[in-house]
Amino acid sequence: AIDPNFEENREQVGEEDGVAVWGPVEPPEKQGIRGTHVAVDFDICLADGACLEDCPVDVFEWVDTPGHPESEIKANPTNEDQCIDCMLCVDVCPVDAIDVDPG
Ligand code: SF4
Ligand code: F3S
Structure with missing residues (x-):
């Protein structure tokens, strides 16, 4: 599952399509975590x-x-600023790849 504390445990290495990229990124095998509010x-x-x-x-x-x-x-969280914190994506992802932080 995604590390819910990725912001502390990883470094932001860049931004793609307006979405933060948290390393390590070593293509093609390692693509990192994408997004912050919706990651x-x-x-x-x-x-x-x-x-x-x-996602509604x-x-x-x-x-x-x-x-x-x-x-x-x-699935890139390109429009994460639109998120309404319904948590549906977190519930439906079969491999727990998504973290939403309503903070
Ligand atoms: Fe979409 Fe809801 Fe997930 Fe936010 S929490 S990205 S609104 S499905
Ligand atoms: Fe990927 Fe989970 Fe969405 S596997 S496409 S993040 S439902």
């Missing part, structure tokens, strides 16, 4: 798609991660 561990996501289908405000968009061992697309 997706790209190394755990296996492209189930439930988060995209169920369309926070997530597919991005390509060619060569990643779990899946070659990932």
Whole structure:
């Protein structure tokens, strides 16, 4: 499962599509955690798609991660600023790849 304390345990190494990237990032195997308020561990996501289908405000968009061992697309929390903290995505992800911090 995603580390809920990733902000303390990881370093932000950049930003892509307006979304924070938390390392380590070593493509293609290591893609890091993406997002802050809504965070997706790209190394755990296996492209189930439930988060995209169920989020009421369309926070997530597919991005390509060619060569990643779990899946070659990932759910990027591109619109995390729209999140209404309903926690649906956290509940439906089968591999606990998502952390939402209502703080
Ligand atoms: Fe979407 Fe709800 Fe998840 Fe926020 S908590 S990203 S609104 S499904
Ligand atoms: Fe990935 Fe979980 Fe969404 S596997 S596509 S973060 S439901």
